[in-house]
Amino acid sequence: MDVRAPDTTVKATAPVIAFDKITLAFGAKTIISDLSLEIGRGEIVCVIGPSGCGKTTALRVAGGLIPPTKGTVRLLGEPMAGPRRDVAIVFQDYAKALLPWRTAAGNISLALEAAGVAQSERGDRIRDLLAKVGLAGHEDKYPTEMSGGMQQRIQIARCLAQDPAVLLMDEPFGALDAMTRQGLQDEMLAIVAETGATVFFVTHDLEEAVYLGDRVIGLLPHPGRIGIDQRIDLPRPRNQLETRETPEFLRLRRTLFDFIEKAEH
Amino acid sequence: MDVRAPDTTVKATAPVIAFDKITLAFGAKTIISDLSLEIGRGEIVCVIGPSGCGKTTALRVAGGLIPPTKGTVRLLGEPMAGPRRDVAIVFQDYAKALLPWRTAAGNISLALEAAGVAQSERGDRIRDLLAKVGLAGHEDKYPTEMSGGMQQRIQIARCLAQDPAVLLMDEPFGALDAMTRQGLQDEMLAIVAETGATVFFVTHDLEEAVYLGDRVIGLLPHPGRIGIDQRIDLPRPRNQLETRETPEFLRLRRTLFDFIEKAEH
Amino acid sequence: MRLSRLGRLLASFAVAALLVWGWQLIADYKLVSPVFLPGPDRAWGALVKGFSTGDLGVKLLATVERMFWGWLIASLIGIALGAAIGTSPRLRAYLAPMLEFLRPLPASAMIPVAIAVLGLSNGMVLAVIAFGALWPVLLATIHGFSAVEPRLYEVGRALGLSRASVIWKIALPSASPDILAGMRLGLTVALILSVVCEMIAGRDGLGNWILLAARSFRAPDLYAGVILLGMLGYITAVALAVLEARLLVWRNRAR
């Protein structure tokens, strides 16, 4: 059930994320060069590209974790000044992004504490979120006692706990099996539909990009820049079986595959 | 070019990995129950299963990192007594498995040092390996300066440096984009074909499992046990475009998908 | 589980007993002059006598109290200061040079100055103990803070945690193994300095007892004091280890 307003009206308002000629260099090495990009409210933009092309770096810039070397970033209309609480980030290296001294519940609770949610409410919220990511009953496990996929889902739950207006996700479903992944994809679409959140979604799974996105952006490496900006006009709500079998889906997938194939040189 | 002996003759010899009624428990919780499994020389066995079902745990048992609570493991005909140098392990959490104080080259060198390769030879070997995983020219980068996919490939290169008779790989291509991944899949098949190595390959990508495997084993959760043991009789050498389009491939993929779908409950 | 723990503890005590037995042998065969090394039997005798007829108990208590408060003050200041320095590069730039200068000053050599400034009071003694025991805690805390996984600081920033929350919820727990190791050392230093202060500043306590025994060449009494120190050290170490085991459950479950 897609309750979002149609894309066109959304686009009319100011972009939620706006990169204006971003350049980013580590020392002498330019990682991202002259990147401009606008993401409208409620839009889901998937980013693909060969390994090491700068996807994570672009996401970190969008999250305010690193300032661009040149150019400006505007977030929700304001110039970027560091990370914000209404912008949630799912890190690629989930194994490092969880507090090893807190249980699953404790890690999710951290976001609630940051938002000032009363202690009495937290328990229910945490149980809800754990159920959403398919980990009901695992609240008392420490990260070291969880499998890779479980850790990744805890991180996702923590981000959802932030009730974010913007979701920056770096290969969030990378460690999940097909079914769990599909479940979470739909879960995410539902949440976005409900809350109108804007999503910047890095993935290396082309089907995932097409299935989720309103737009798929392909980055080219050395230095990172936009190589393709593909609108995905598949109707919503989408369906894991039907959508993936439509000719349009297969065509888009093929387009992106060709892009990646060329980008690899 | 497939230079391996046909599977049938291989199977006649003693199994390389033999699980005999393995049970593994952490404290009171049984993770794996009564698992028996034999993998023949040169066989590529892919393991799939829902997140948290015990794939990583099974791989760690096979690698001698954790002894089973009950049952016996035999490796290359001998009872398991801890890890061996001719068994290479690719860990799922690549971000933690690299030495942060060594460069890409240094991390690969570690395996060569362990094997007693002379200093003079190492340079060439390292360059070779880096080229194999598509990271030529990145030898002087530290893990913190590399993208997730690059780190993962360094770990793979380190394992290849061991010249292993057995490869235990835990979602080794999980953080890679489609093209890099396909390149490495073929690279791995070539290496296995050349060296006759035996492979235990955990993945959550069903197509990958079918494409690579001689056999795909599906684990069921709570506790981990074998739910499906599917032979893959696709002819070798396989081809990324053609093989993936054969009806047999699609049928196998469907079978596994159905399995995973059911396993999720 | 329980039983094996008990067994290990017993084995550990057995090793200690073995060493005491070695000590007895050295004393029996007079490998070292008995004037300076009496056997454990004589030391034990002196210990019992000190408790039953003397005021060894009172002295022990005085030392324990001194050590505890000095250590507590040192730990609190050390953690607070370490947290401040560890999270603020500016503060670090300001304070580091002065701290690095103060650190190697021998606490024992400071005593005369401390007496001149603070008088011959318990406050002076506590200040000296706290001064000495501060460094292990401070250094470990600063290090612990700098060793926090950078990704976790980013998590804190992304969640919009306040600076206090970042310290309290991310940096402190992450640094807690370091801090606890520092506090362990700090406790030892506090005990040593309590004894030294009692020796130099003439406060009543075990140090004083040891000093007087050493001065009047009553070796068994001296060793009685040393044995007490050893026991005291062991008991406090066990108490800290229990605390540590509680605080660091997460680390023991790592696979």
Next chain:
Amino acid sequence: MRIYGSTSMSLAAPSDIVAAFFAIMFDGSLLLATRDTLVSAGTGFAAGGFIGLALGILFGLVKPLDRLMEVTIEAIRPIPSVAILPIAMLVFGFGYRMEIAIVAFSCLWPVMIMTRSAMAGIEPRLLEVSRALRLSTWDRVRKIVLPAALPRIMVAFRLAASIALVVAVTVEIAANPLGLGYGILVAQQALQPAVMLAYLVWIGMVGYLLNAGLSLMQQRLFGRAGRVEAAS
């Protein structure tokens, strides 16, 4: 700071301290004393540090041994070096050897404790890597354990370095007639508080330089490994 008319014998005006400092600096006694203290503190530090490091690694690697020795070590550790001074003096007499022995005894524990706890903090996955590669014990220590624990071990060594100086000076004050501590003692007994405080300030400076040198060495020698703190 000067309290006029005071006859305090432990305080002196800064100007007097400076004057005293130059006096002992130029008659050579300060440098000679510094050398003596540094030699004994340095040797004791090296010996104690090495033993502490070795024990720390041993106990970190071999858990059963660690538990076996626990009672003994925890009981010996808190014994103040001052308390064993009479014995050390009897065994070694005055001079470097006694001081070195006591300094080594004092440095051993912090290094051991912190090394052991540093080893507990090593990312378990790295230890598994070393097992999977079947590194020899020596290689495992050299290539994985030490670099991973190095940042913490360096903290232990820096702490031990200042402890070495403090203990050396204390021993010199209490018993051993050489070095800076002896200089303090003589000045104190000769009723020259300015000289005494000059020594004290100098000790602070020496310690500061020592630590700065150690930090520099840490960066030079270990470069990256010393700085990568993320291995926790």
Next chain:
Amino acid sequence: QTALNIGCTATTDCASAAVALEEGIFKKNGLDVTMTLIGINSNIPAALLSNSIQIGGPTPSVFLQAVDGGLDLVAVAGASSTSKATFDTAGVVATEASGIKEPKDFVGKKVGAPGIGAFLQVLFSKWLIDNGVDPKGVNFVEVTFPTMNDTLKSGAVDAVVTAEPMMSRIIASKTGAPAGYFLETLPERRPQIVYASTREWADANAEALKAFRSSIDEAAKIVNENPEKGRTAISNFTKIPMDVLSNMKLSVADPKLETEQLDWWVATMDEQNMLQAKPDTSTLIQK
């Protein structure tokens, strides 16, 4: 030439040895002597036993306690002894506020002494006993010489048992006033410092010992007759500035040592329960 290391504390009591060194008397008698300044008197017996020094200058109380504790030491000569002329070089100084005027006033008061069980405190206690006061009623704390004035001023103690040159400084700064000269009533010629060595060394080095004794005899005369020489030698040895020393009386050098003198000390210490057994003083002075 026999090498010989002599260890003494920073007092004027070892003036005879210092003068013998300064004036070349040791050298003349075939001894190659160095003198080591030792911080705490009670370190001397251990230093002797470890052969770090061959001859040391312990106070009789340290010497007797060491012997009582089982160390095989012998006295080889006297260094200094009490005398009517020097009774005012040590005393007890009390603050105005304490109201201490006479021995009985010390009961219940806090008194700082440079070492509990050390020379001055033993003699002060004896003085109290002789005046009918039980020293157990006095609360002794240890205060080192250099911190005495500050400690007294801060009110942490009511009185300090002290000696020159500190005493006159404290009195001059009006922190406190003399409340008793406890050396005054002592008999003459009670040793304050004795020269001692291990019995083993004394037995094995009879020649050197003889040379030492004759050197000390000669130097003692110089000290007693020509105090300026004594002061110069002491200043060189202890680094105490001459302007401090020049206002100070030197202890009387007294190289002769007899059994009765030690007996007096044994009796005094026994009175205060400082000895476990009664040492046999007849064997304690090397023939």
